[in-house]
Amino acid sequence: MKSELFYKSPKTILNKGTGFLSGYTHSLNPYTGCSFGCSYCYVRRMPVSLFREGEWGNWVDVKNGAANLLKKELLRAKAKGKVTIFMSSSTDPYQPIEHKESVTRSLLEVMAEDPPDFLFVQTRSPLVSRDIDLLQHFKDKVRVSVTVETDREDIRKHFTPNAPPIPARLKTLQLLAEFGIPAQVAIAPVLPSSERFAEILRPLVNRVCIDDYFMGDGSGGKRTHKMGLHALYKNLEMEEWYHPSVYRMVYKRMRQYFPEDEIFISQKGFEP
Ligand code: SF4
Secondary structure, three states: OEEEEEEEEOOOOOOOOHHHHHHOOOOEEEEEOOOOOOOOOHHHHHOOOOOOOOOOOOEEEOOOOOHHHHHHHHHHHHHHOOOOOEOOOOOOOOOOHHHOOHHHHHHHHHHOOOOOOEEEEEOHHHHHHHHHHHHHHHHHHHEEEEEEOOOOOOHHHHHHHOOOOHHHHHHHHHHHOOOOEEEEEEOOOOOOOOOHHHHOOOOOOOOOEOOOOHHHOOOOOOOHHHHHHHHHHHHOOHHHOOOOOOOHHHHHHHHHHOOHHHEEEEEHHHOO
């Protein structure tokens, strides 16, 4: 489904890193809203979505003038000390409209010229590979985290029908590796996956982050529960996967292919 687009001119673009992102000085959101509209997205329970008329996933605000704002704010922030940026906390920086609008690319251009101490790019979109030329400027001061919650397309379609297909995300990880861009796979949140998942990931990454609703939704899983996620598992007759212990099983499967120091749990996997 296509999201309705709105064009906004915000007054600021860098936000303070707080809560789950307290390891960062700032978060950076090129868009407000998200076309992917994942069923489990806890942002839909936050004021940004609750005070909006349209359903989460049906609207996206494009931030006009984002690059100019960032240029000024980055300069100011760097004058005060270390700057570590998480992009993005409440949207995916590679919205489908990014193909046309290039807001995220314009922000990367600013940062490539005057790099922060660290930039974390969180996405599930293959479009990030368009910007490999810019990401190369950051050398080891960047990490691209590509969400791959499961290796099963049927499961992906059930939980996130509007998000990019899994094979395209795996291909993205391969490309990032080929071009030497530091990257990780974020199995976040853990969704039902096959026993082959770890074997599929092994040639693509040296860093795996595992997170679930119970650790990562900021409320011990309560927020996710309120969104009725349990019903989606019930429809699939896979309720055993909706449990705080499931991440340990996925961890064990990953450990068969990845050493301990390449696997990070929850918040640790998203830190600078
Ligand atoms: S891509 Fe991220 S921000 Fe967008 S709906 Fe999914 S979880 Fe939420």
